[in-house]
Each structure stands twice: as C-alpha cells, then as structure tokens.
Amino acid sequence: MKSFIAANWKMNKTISETGEFLRDFIPLVKDVTDVDIVVAPPFTALSAAAGAIQGTNVRLAAQDIFWEEKGAYTGEVAPGMLLDAGCTHVIIGHSERRQYFHEDDAVVNRKVRAAKKAGLGVIFCVGESLGERESNRTFEVIRREVEKGLEGIDADGLVVAYEPIWAIGTGKTASPDQAQEVHAFIRDILGKLYAGTAEGIRILYGGSVTPDNVSSLMACKDVNGGLVGGASLKADSFAKLVCYKKEK
Numbered sequence: 001m002k003s004f005i006a007a008n009w010k011m012n013k014t015i016s017e018t019g020e021f022l023r024d025f026i027p028l029v030k031d032v033t034d035v036d037i038v039v040a041p042p043f044t045a046l047s048a049a050a051g052a053i054q055g056t057n058v059r060l061a062a063q064d065i066f067w068e069e070k071g072a073y074t075g076e077v078a079p080g081m082l083l084d085a086g087c088t089h090v091i092i093g094h095s096e097r098r099q100y101f102h103e104d105d106a107v108v109n110r111k112v113r114a115a116k117k118a119g120l121g122v123i124f125c126v127g128e129s130l131g132e133r134e135s136n137r138t139f140e141v142i143r144r145e146v147e148k149g150l151e152g153i154d155a156d157g158l159v160v161a162y163e164p165i166w167a168i169g170t171g172k173t174a175s176p177d178q179a180q181e182v183h184a185f186i187r188d189i190l191g192k193l194y195a196g197t198a199e200g201i202r203i204l205y206g207g208s209v210t211p212d213n214v215s216s217l218m219a220c221k222d223v224n225g226g227l228v229g230g231a232s233l234k235a236d237s238f239a240k241l242v243c244y245k246k247e248k
C-alpha cells in the first residue's frame with residue numbers, strides 16, 4: 001500500500017512563509033513516488049500553495065470545512081471553495097477542532113459527508129485523551145468516533161488518522177506497540193463498515209512524529225502513514241519524514 005504523509009500546519013505560516021517552505025521542500029521530495037505527500041496550510045495560504053505545487057508530487061489539504069454549499073454562514077468555508085482553491089483533501093475531526101470548537105461526532109459526520117459529496121479526499125481524525133486512556137476507555141472512544149463519524153460514508157478517498165490527544169504537540173509519542181494496537185482495532189472496525197475494502201484504507205498515526213521516530217512507527221503493520229504537526233513546519237524536517245525509507 002502506498003503510504004500517505006500529511007503536514008498539518010495548524011495556525012502557522014503566512015502566504016510568503018508558505019511559498020518559502022514549498023520552494024525549499026519540493027526539490028527535496030521530487031523523486032518520491034511511494035508516498036502520497038500532502039500539505040495543509042491555513043485557508044489564507046491555500047491558493048498560493050496550489051500555484052506553487054502545480055505539476056509536482058505534492059497535494060493540498062485544507063484543515064477544516066463547512067457542510068453547506070453557500071449562504072449566510074459568516075466565517076465558514078464551503079467544500080466547493082476548497083476545490084476552487086486547489087485542495088484535493090481536507091482534514092476533518094482534528095482533536096483541536098473537537099476540543100476548542102466543540103465539534104462532536106454529528107458535526108464531524110456532516111463535514112465528512114459534505115467533503116465526500118464534493119469529491120474531496122478526507123483525512124478523518126480520531127483519538128483518545130490522556131484521561132480516557134488512563135481510565136481504560138481508549139477503545140470505547142475510538143469505536144464511537146469511528147462509527148459515528150463515518151456513519152453513512154463510503155470508503156472512497158477516505159484516510160483515517162489515529163492521533164492520541166496526549167501525544168499531540170507534547171513530544172510524547174505513542175510507542176509502536178501502542179500505535180499498532182489501536183490501528184489494528186480501527187482496521188477491525190473498518191472491516192465491519194467496509195467489508196472487502198478496509199484493507200486498502202490508509203490509517204495514519206499522528207502525535208509528535210519526528211524524523212527520529214518515523215521509521216519505527218511506519219514499521220508497524222497497520223500504520224500506513226503519518227499526520228505531522230510540529231515536525232512539518234520546517235522543509236528539511238518534513239522532507240526527512242517523507243523520505244523515511246532512505247533515512248533508515
């Protein structure tokens with residue numbers, strides 16, 4: 001299966017910083033054919049990024065989406081607008097959206113439906129908090145998020161990201177065993193939702209992935225890529241991640 005490695009820049013980088021990053025990054029990964037490479041800049045830099053990646057092996061994702069096609073929704077961005085800006089993918093259900101913007105499973109599901117209807121690939125995020133892990137609720141939380149978030153959704157263009165909240169931006173990475181355990185569990189749920197096609201769905205790990213730990217995580221059977229925050233902000237660091245096979 002082709003791996004999938006995505007950069008989630010969150011609320012970082014202006015238009016000119018995005019341009020500088022891509023100018024440095026694109027030549028470093030131009031020969032990579034076995035990884036789908038995606039960058040997710042803030043909304044304001046999407047259009048400029050789309051111009052910079054034209055004709056390259058780098059694809060563009062937005063970090064969020066709204067489910068309506070147009071209308072009186074001040075501040076929101078419609079699926080068609082993301083396509084128009086050059087996006088092929090969108091991140092949905094990131095824990096920061098769930099936590100700070102109160103997105104629940106129903107909201108996440110509406111967003112996934114809208115993105116898929118527009119033809120966007122979806123990077124669908126799930127993950128447990130530290131408290132949930134410590135009280136042995138990891139599997140219950142992951143099951144609920146996957147089943148509710150993907151209700152009525154087909155598997156086409158779907159990528160799932162497992163991001164334990166306690167590992168995001170903390171420098172605490174899940175061990176390969178911890179990651180594999182949850183990835184296998186997600187694969188099992190996907191098997192029930194998508195009999196026959198679940199094996200082909202990429203499941204990414206996210207949470208303090210760095211050039212130093214990427215190989216051990218990618219060596220896990222059900223880890224098919226990464227969603228990377230902090231270590232994706234510098235071109236050389238994100239290029240090392242994308243080229244993890246060479247770095248071994």
Ligand code: PEP
Nearest residue numbers: 168169206207208229230
């Ligand atoms: C993220 O928020 O998607 C993420 C994985 O962040 P970091 O790599 O900084 O932990």
